[in-house]
């Protein structure tokens with residue numbers, strides 16, 4: 001596997017717009033969940049600086065390759081945290097996980113019921129497109145409705161739209177985290193179809209996010225049925241939604257250089 | 265006011281009304297001078313332009329028929345909810361058809377167990393909460409306009425409110441929506457269980473200010489009512505103490521459910537209309553609320569009150585019952601309206617700064633108003649740094665409007681200088697289209713403008729808003745202001 005690990009933004013930009021198809025990665029810890037890709041990988045893991053931390057405003061800005069651990073340890077000094085599961089709070093995943101990778105994967109986490117999706121904690125992003133354009137979205141404050149929320153839409157995009165280079169996150173007081181995780185189970189599995197009500201976060205103790213088709217569960221996958229008694233299914237995109245999604249891909253990455261993280 | 269015929273529309277209003285009436289039913293189409301006047305602006309009345317006709321669809325299918333009619337006839341069309349928008353978003357900038365959701369108000373289905381509700385987009389925000397109140401739930405976004413502003417308007421503007429601080433803005437509470445795109449096609453994204461796999465489209469449609477299509481239905485998340493709520497007020501003798509106190513509360517590690525500030529100008533106006541208690545010498549008041557389990561809500565409010573007391577309060581008071589709580593919130597929610605007592609005209613601005621910069625920012629706001637010789641009062645969401653300076657003046661006084669416009673620009677410049685945003689709630693509409701360029705590079709804006717293509721939304725769909733690139737917008741700008749009253 002060919003991996004490039006640029007140390008400067010300029011080098012990253014150059015690497016991104018060479019025209020050669022590539023997958024952008026952070027630590028690469030989630031690759032076994034994604035469609036196979038044996039070509040070029042460009043990793044942001046050496047672009048890993050915390051750029052600004054303003055505890056009084058509950059805001060932190062960091063390069064995409066910064067590890068989640070680093071962000072949490074900086075925030076913790078002021079009694080703050082990014083309120084999604086993290087290595088520090090007992091996820092069993094890889095400690096080198098980058099913030100860019102975590103956001104781009106957009107998995108549900110075990111405090112989702114209390115603190116919401118990780119999408120709700122990103123307030124701004126700097127990105128590079130596969131044609132080398134630098135694009136920025138959002139604002140450096142916890143509330144803003146200026147422009148389209150493209151930064152939010154990049155959460156869960158699995159590297160297929162734009163390359164995150166810098167993100168600004170809103171933080172949360174550590175002491176307000178629920179004392180016990182709402183979902184203790186740490187057995188990730190993908191689901192392609194399932195019974196909607198089984199995964200409804202309002203009913204179950206599972207951390208679930210329909211849009212990521214992902215749950216954390218200790219049950220064997222065969223316990224989840226593909227279609228319910230009333231014909232309900234886990235939601236699947238209509239052809240029209242798929243078409244809009246593919247137009248979005250075209251806008252972000254007209255030459256289809258970025259390898260998508262979605263299994264089709 | 266001169267409300268005239270416009271060159272983008274070649275047929276007469278009568279012709280259009282009767283042709284459209286034939287398609288959706290004539291009772292669903294309005295025209296005439298009264299209609300032109302009412303629908304020529306939203307609550308941002310500085311700029312106006314009359315619609316040619318107004319359509320009142322009663323179903324998603326009606327909306328699709330109306331949009332297709334507009335496309336065939338080459339008419340611009342503009343979605344409209346309750347018209348409480350504060351940046352000109354629902355103004356029909358080039359005339360044409362205003363598509364009002366006034367008659368799209370049904371609750372279609374809901375499940376308390378699964379915590380969602382499905383409704384038409386014209387339903388008033390508060391009606392949703394009222395419907396699920398008996399089950400102990402509510403719809404969390406609570407803009408001060410919630411008794412009239414619509415679900416569709418809230419979605420289009422990604423509206424917030426006092427409780428946004430803890431519960432998040434509208435985007436956090438939308439599970440799915442159905443809309444009619446700019447080609448007249450009906451599209452559904454997400455549903456009761458949330459969004460489908462693949463790229464996130466909801467985040468782009470929410471907050472798009474009606475430029476990507478007309479939302480006709482939505483599935484919203486229901487939030488369980490907290491088992492206890494504590495509301496307190498703290499009165500300060502200087503603005504500086506109050507704004508420093510906000511910063512201290514934000515970093516205290518307690519998350520207030522709401523943290524609102526009102527200065528003495530607002531309090532004086534409110535006190536004239538409602539029996540609220542304002543101690544002598546008050547320069548600013550903080551309205552503080554915590555919620556959750558009874559013990560934690562109480563210990564949190566106690567902690568916040570003690571933080572307030574470290575900032576030279578004149579007085580702090582914990583509301584003892586629902587009646588006292590309601591009175592405090594009435595003061596907050598009716599504060600803007602009460603300002604009408606201070607002067608014939610008020611203009612509400614909207615900008616955001618990091619909360620730690622609040623003392624600096626408020627100094628600047630008062631200095632700016634003074635330099636322009638107009639009055640200013642502040643009533644705003646202090647906890648998230650979302651400022652609403654309200655300028656009050658007499659527009660009949662020569663030059664007053666110009667000075668207000670200049671003061672508004674100076675306030676926004678200052679927000680940017682302090683690292684903030686040009687809008688926290690009221691949106692871009694037509695009012696702030698020039699200001700986006702101060703936040704984003706030309707590349708980023710060009711990229712955002714092309715989201716219209718992604719969603720198949722032509723410029724005819726709410727033209728001249730957010731990132732105007734359609735023909736006629738620049739030329740028209742002068743005209744909107746020209747017919748302002």
Ligand SMILES: Cc1cc2nc3c(=O)[nH]c(=O)nc-3n(C[C@@H](O)[C@H](O)[C@H](O)COP(=O)(O)OP(=O)(O)OC[C@H]3O[C@@H](n4cnc5c(N)ncnc54)[C@H](O)[C@@H]3O)c2cc1C
Nearest residue numbers: 026027028029030085093098100101102104158159164261
């Ligand atoms: C047992 C276990 C428990 C876990 N628990 C949790 C949990 O509770 N919560 C949680 O969030 N995660 C959890 N994880 C997953 C977490 O460790 C992911 O592997 C991680 O979030 C991915 O980070 P990464 O840097 O390795 O990304 P990578 O694996 O390198 O990339 C992940 C995806 O993001 C894209 N991507 C990476 N960087 C960028 C960028 N800069 N711009 C655009 N796209 C990019 C990639 O293309 C890819 O699609 C768990 C994992 C395991 C194995």
Ligand SMILES: Cc1cc2nc3c(=O)[nH]c(=O)nc-3n(C[C@H](O)[C@H](O)[C@H](O)COP(=O)(O)OP(=O)(O)OC[C@H]3O[C@@H](n4cnc5c(N)ncnc54)[C@H](O)[C@@H]3O)c2cc1C
Nearest residue numbers: 345346347348349353408409414416417418420424474479
């Ligand atoms: C007194 C007062 C207090 C306010 N307080 C707050 C507050 O606390 N927080 C806040 O965020 N805002 C506040 N606002 C602003 C305003 O109420 C909100 O923006 C509200 O969401 C607008 O809803 P509406 O139904 O009135 O929409 P309108 O004003 O009719 O329209 C607003 C925008 O949304 C578009 N739109 C409307 N309906 C649809 C639809 N169905 N599909 C697509 N686009 C649509 C319109 O084209 C327009 O661009 C306040 C306004 C007033 C007058």
